[in-house]
Amino acid sequence: MTIMSDINLGPLTTLTGYALRRAQVAVFQDFHAMMEHEDIRPAQFSVLEVLKHNPGLRQTQVSLTLGIKSANFVPLFDALERRNLAERRPIEGDRRARGLFLTQLGLDTLTRLEKLVDQHEARCETKLGPTGKRTLLDLLHRLTEAR
Amino acid sequence: MTIMSDINLGPLTTLTGYALRRAQVAVFQDFHAMMEHEDIRPAQFSVLEVLKHNPGLRQTQVSLTLGIKSANFVPLFDALERRNLAERRPIEGDRRARGLFLTQLGLDTLTRLEKLVDQHEARCETKLGPTGKRTLLDLLHRLTEAR
């Protein structure tokens, strides 16, 4: 039980990157707590969602979209395939590439995951207030977009 | 040269955690590019700032404040000490604990780093607009604070 000490953070208090990191860690901890017994990580969830909404994409397209290096995407997707949540299928006309799809189990699982994520997201919205989340997303997009 | 494809991100488009992660990565990349030839990482910078504003803190206090596990703090601080940027000193009255301080070189270095960080932060502010940054910090704090 530590007394809340008045430690001076100096310029960190107004440093965008520092605030971003702390908030991201906090939000991801909540996500992780929610997904723990489903054993799904944020990156895996994002891949499943992309495949649900864009079945048949190539690995390069998915990994580029999500900012995952193709070399790192391979073991990530291998794990999903091993669990029979998603699969690689041959593509007509290009025997180098593979199309990525959810399996039926993957789709069913994702439906269950989305309910959990909705609860997780609701907790964020509670903290941010009704208009706060919209504002936050807008500001974050400005930081993410190149230029 | 890839054509910008219209890939559907589904619920990720309004997922706070996803937007947070992408923004944090973008901001940290800019920080890293700025600090590359100084060879200082975000966590190291934050430790140096805390020591500058709170000389003599114990390791536990610093690591707890910054959300770094004490076991991971040791090699982090070892590196700073090896480079003669900071040092551990004995504490009167408790021979288990050590007080942490910047060296003169550490203080001089930090002064130089702060100028770089100011430029980095200015780029963030440009993207966020004058009131945007203040709003963003407020919203991020709401996510970070427990409750």
Place this chain on the structure above:
DNA sequence: TATTGTTATACTCTATAACTATA
């Protein structure tokens, strides 16, 4: 020659358990 996917590998970050020396 260029592209898709892959392997191997290394480095950072983070997490846990167990230890020491002191209190």
Place this chain on the structure above:
DNA sequence: TATAGTTATAGAGTATAACAATA
């Protein structure tokens, strides 16, 4: 018994280079 710091270690996450198969 509890605390401050430390060690060892394992697991993620991320980065680069090089390769095979195919275009």
